[in-house]
Amino acid sequence: MRVCIVGCGAIGSLFAAHLARMKEIEVWAYDLDQQHVDAINANGLRLSGVNDLVSHPHATSNAEDIPACDFGIVATKALHTRAAIEATAGVFADGAVCSVQNGAGNEEIIAEYVPRVMRGTTFPAGHIVTPGHVAQDTGGKTWMGPFEPKPASMEEVHRLAEALSCAGMETLAMEDARGAQWTKLIFNAATNPVGALTRLPHGVACDQQRVRALISGLVAEGVAVADALGIELDSDPEKLIDHAREVAYDHKASMLQDVQAGRRTEVAALNGGIVAFGEANQIPTPLNAAIWALIEGLEHSMTLND
């Protein structure tokens, strides 16, 4: 089996490093960070934290180096999806490609370029420590299933999920993976941008009465859109938010980290995704639209010279 990880940042590296431990799997890591690529090729890819290992995927920033693959796992930030799959599409001319990205709308883009697509959702998180070294901050499961309009076969879903599970990343193959995806989407869209705009850690934001009410308003819109799509959520996003308050009170949302570092965010795939699917299904999403506008404005302000 040959697998290419498209976008080998913090999340992609978790997949690449685990899979590359398996003798029967040839792993390619495609990433534009040349320092990271060079470090992986020189010394291997190191994980620390929740998992501690070193393995040896092939890394490259040139898609032409990569031979035809059976599977792709797209793990770029949502805003880089199109550029990344456009560059690597040839590798998957007869392959199946799974998004494990945040947000809604990534699979739709991938499906423009490759024959068979899976939707995926992953909970493990990490951050790059130095080129070639990623810290895994949290564990958790991954869910995969066929992307309905242009599906990979369930046989393919099972093969990839089993490979990942064997490699140490527990992955569930599902006929309908939308529930897991939308549960995480709604959670992220309600908490991430609120953290970025208020600059509050998750637990502190939850303890501010008005802020918590806004989070619930964002959740309610997302749940209404999921209902209209006929998606049954895996779990109640409100409970996930309260649970995260218990276990990660001081956690700063990744989108807050993005804006503090002057990076563009995934808001278009999160709140923008809820707004787009809401519009397509006549479900009003004014709060998600407001949040999208504010984050987009904040991103734009980072491009201005003060």
Next chain:
Amino acid sequence: MRVCIVGCGAIGSLFAAHLARMKEIEVWAYDLDQQHVDAINANGLRLSGVNDLVSHPHATSNAEDIPACDFGIVATKALHTRAAIEATAGVFADGAVCSVQNGAGNEEIIAEYVPRVMRGTTFPAGHIVTPGHVAQDTGGKTWMGPFEPKPASMEEVHRLAEALSCAGMETLAMEDARGAQWTKLIFNAATNPVGALTRLPHGVACDQQRVRALISGLVAEGVAVADALGIELDSDPEKLIDHAREVAYDHKASMLQDVQAGRRTEVAALNGGIVAFGEANQIPTPLNAAIWALIEGLEHSMTLND
């Protein structure tokens, strides 16, 4: 005539400096900034910019120094209204007090402490350059009228308005000053916090399609509340917003200046005022509530140690 300016910051100083030019008016300036008070008493109060003058109000940070006054002009930030009028109420035991502050709800607080109240709205703006020296950045009119539940007489409104007009601040006495007040309130509530959250100058914010749509959504809620209150707006807030884009493209909203300086904002009197009057009149204001929550959260984050 004896007039006390309650809160002699950037706005209060415009009123104090103009009125103190008039021989027949004794002006007292009450402010807690001792350096500013001392500078005024030592060298007078200087205006520069749109108007250039030096005059000599009596300044104090101790309300007991102030003799009984015919009129009060409250010009503190909205969040200091109660403390300021509580301290100075004795001065106005037989006086009429006018708020020229931003937001909705200030007159209600003042009316708890003094016998006769006016609602006012002022457009001139300025900033403190050094203690005793304020730059007037923009000119413009001031509107005054009786505060309906506990009104000053129209005779009093006319006397104060004429004194200000003679002193060089054009002021209109109106039977119903709510239209001017709510026009400015809706304008400020739609533009100020959006500037603070996105960090964009006014004109740039207007040119971002999604951000402009959010501003319009905030305006529409404010207009609906004003309608429910039977208030006829002076002018269309949308037109004011477009006009400000023309004449003040690079202007950073005062609330953006507040959050960049780590100061608390007037959001509770702006968006919070619209929400409160909306609730009292069964008009939904979800966008103003969302904005209020975000600014309040941002204010709270400024109090945390990072």
